[in-house]
Amino acid sequence: MAPVTNLSYEPVSPVEPEPHSMRRGREPHGLPKGGSRVTEVLPSPNDSVWTLQDERRARTPPGGHGEKAQVKLGMMERLEETWIWETLALTWALMCLASVIAVLAFISGKSVSSWKMPIGPNALVGVFSTLSKAALMTVIPACISQLKWIHFSQSPRRLIDMQAYDDASRGPFGSLLFLHSLIVRRGRSKVSALAAVGCFITTVALALEPFTQQIISFRIREIELGDGQGTASLAVATAYDTNADTRSGTWRREVMDQSMQGAILAGIFSQTIDTGAYEQCSTSNCSWPVASSLSICSSCQDVTASTAKNCSGTLATKAQICNYTTPARNELAAERGPGGSSTYYATWIDTSARFGSDTINDGAPAIISSVAMLRTQDPRNVTGSPNTFNAHIDECHFYWCKITYNENRIFANGSRISETSRELLNWDQSKRVPKVAVIDKGNTTSYTINVIDSSGIARMLQSLFSTSLIYQGYNNPVETEFSIAQLLYNTANFSSLMEYTASSMSARLRSGSGSVTSNVTHVRGTAMHTETYIHGSVSGMERIAVEKTALCDDFIKKRRYDDAEGNDGLRRRFS
Numbered sequence: 001m002a003p004v005t006n007l008s009y010e011p012v013s014p015v016e017p018e019p020h021s022m023r024r025g026r027e028p029h030g031l032p033k034g035g036s037r038v039t040e041v042l043p044s045p046n047d048s049v050w051t052l053q054d055e056r057r058a059r060t061p062p063g064g065h066g067e068k069a070q071v072k073l074g075m076m077e078r079l080e081e082t083w084i085w086e087t088l089a090l091t092w093a094l095m096c097l098a099s100v101i102a103v104l105a106f107i108s109g110k111s112v113s114s115w116k117m118p119i120g121p122n123a124l125v126g127v128f129s130t131l132s133k134a135a136l137m138t139v140i141p142a143c144i145s146q147l148k149w150i151h152f153s154q155s156p157r158r159l160i161d162m163q164a165y166d167d168a169s170r171g172p173f174g175s176l177l178f179l180h181s182l183i184v185r186r187g188r189s190k191v192s193a194l195a196a197v198g199c200f201i202t203t204v205a206l207a208l209e210p211f212t213q214q215i216i217s218f219r220i221r222e223i224e225l226g227d228g229q230g231t232a233s234l235a236v237a238t239a240y241d242t243n244a245d246t247r248s249g250t251w252r253r254e255v256m257d258q259s260m261q262g263a264i265l266a267g268i269f270s271q272t273i274d275t276g277a278y279e280q281c282s283t284s285n286c287s288w289p290v291a292s293s294l295s296i297c298s299s300c301q302d303v304t305a306s307t308a309k310n311c312s313g314t315l316a317t318k319a320q321i322c323n324y325t326t327p328a329r330n331e332l333a334a335e336r337g338p339g340g341s342s343t344y345y346a347t348w349i350d351t352s353a354r355f356g357s358d359t360i361n362d363g364a365p366a367i368i369s370s371v372a373m374l375r376t377q378d379p380r381n382v383t384g385s386p387n388t389f390n391a392h393i394d395e396c397h398f399y400w401c402k403i404t405y406n407e408n409r410i411f412a413n414g415s416r417i418s419e420t421s422r423e424l425l426n427w428d429q430s431k432r433v434p435k436v437a438v439i440d441k442g443n444t445t446s447y448t449i450n451v452i453d454s455s456g457i458a459r460m461l462q463s464l465f466s467t468s469l470i471y472q473g474y475n476n477p478v479e480t481e482f483s484i485a486q487l488l489y490n491t492a493n494f495s496s497l498m499e500y501t502a503s504s505m506s507a508r509l510r511s512g513s514g515s516v517t518s519n520v521t522h523v524r525g526t527a528m529h530t531e532t533y534i535h536g537s538v539s540g541m542e543r544i545a546v547e548k549t550a551l552c553d554d555f556i557k558k559r560r561y562d563d564a565e566g567n568d569g570l571r572r573r574f575s
Helices: 020-025 075-080 084-107 121-154 159-168 172-184 190-213 258-270 451-464 485-490 494-511 538-565
Strands: 049-051 216-224 232-237 279-281 286-288 291-302 308-312 320-325 331-338 344-355 367-375 392-410 416-424 426-428 435-439 446-450 468-471 520-524 526-536
Touching: 075 084, 084 121, 084 526, 121 159, 121 190, 121 216, 159 172, 159 190, 172 190, 232 286, 232 494, 258 451, 258 494, 291 416, 291 494, 331 367, 344 451, 344 485, 367 451, 392 446, 392 451, 392 494, 446 451, 468 485, 494 520
Parallel strands: 232 291
Antiparallel strands: 216 526, 232 279, 232 520, 286 392, 286 526, 291 392, 308 320, 320 331, 331 344, 344 367, 344 468, 367 392, 392 416, 426 435, 435 446
């Protein structure tokens, strides 16, 4: 048989219709819809022309005349002539995609604990996505097959194109071959470009399900707990009054507030702050609004240069003694002299404390006490016989202040954020002694202070910081009685030690222990809880849905074009 070189579509005489099952077995893959169907491929007498027959005209029975004599088709056959199945499949795919979007919109932002279904959200989305993919893979091959007939109806084409379209409509591998041939070959048409889109979607659909699983993610967030679910309370001090009062016109000296004594010692020796005394957080993750509290603050500075010094004697002849007077009138002394076995005795540490002010005057700074510490050079590091002391003097003040907590937050890991501002308060004698007031500079906030209690703090500090440590020629100085001198000697930062002491006393004020209950108020905060919630990208699914349906929409438009051409649309001769 000679090779086929030409293809034509010629009308032929009506033939006896065959049973439908026999015809279907002889049909090539991907028959055109809209009435034109290939039933046979017949060689012409010269083996150079093929004839395509129209099935509907071939259905005319013997003796029939024209269209009126055609055999009536069954319901299923008539449905096969339409796009009803593809339309239903596309509708089902859209419904599945809509279900995925609805699931994402419903669960997005909800906690994992609120999901009660036996199937997980990822699995549910995967089921709908798989059903959508299966339905879409029914539509796309049919559309590619239809594009094949449209492709051949427009102009003369090579027969190998029919094989390429058939392979493309059968699966991903054929789609890849079609895309490759389209890239290599020139002269691409609009129809082939549209078919390439279908091939691209067929190929990409293989990875659709794994990417669909990425639409849902699980994240962690902090949520506020309602009433009865969590406790967040922050205590702030509004006064310091243990009800110490006068009797018979004279002040009755009572035992000092023992809880304040413990706070002072804790600040000096342990240098830790018990925040649990004024913070209550049931979840270890709480925040509070801006709040102000009556507090005790400290400020320190190096006053070595501004301290008056008076020394007598020299080390060359006898002991040398130096007396110091600080700017706050704290009296310090240091001495050094020859000892036995060619050694020296010398003052290492000397401290002094006094009341902040002799009288309480309106508008004067509310200073509780001032503390000074003198530290000399270690004589073990001195060679020869020094004629002068190398003394260093620090002086600190404890005063009533207002601390404003602009942001107060603690986290579950124990870290905290606490931005504060401090303001020195002034005395205000508008109230009857001993219960006076301290007020801020703007006269907007006033706190009640019992001067007997305030004096008790000053006396406690005075008793603690009236000590000294003297080196007597031994390797290390030894204390035989209770004193903080050894601790001060080992403290590298005196200012930090005073800050811990002030903070410990402020924590005592905010805890309210040892005082009347009116000294403290509680600021209500927010207790937060960490939970895992579902995050669904609804916008991503909407974009996928649009991209999936755009191709089939164009296919339907092409089908309308083919129907408008009528049955003659495929009756063209190609040479």
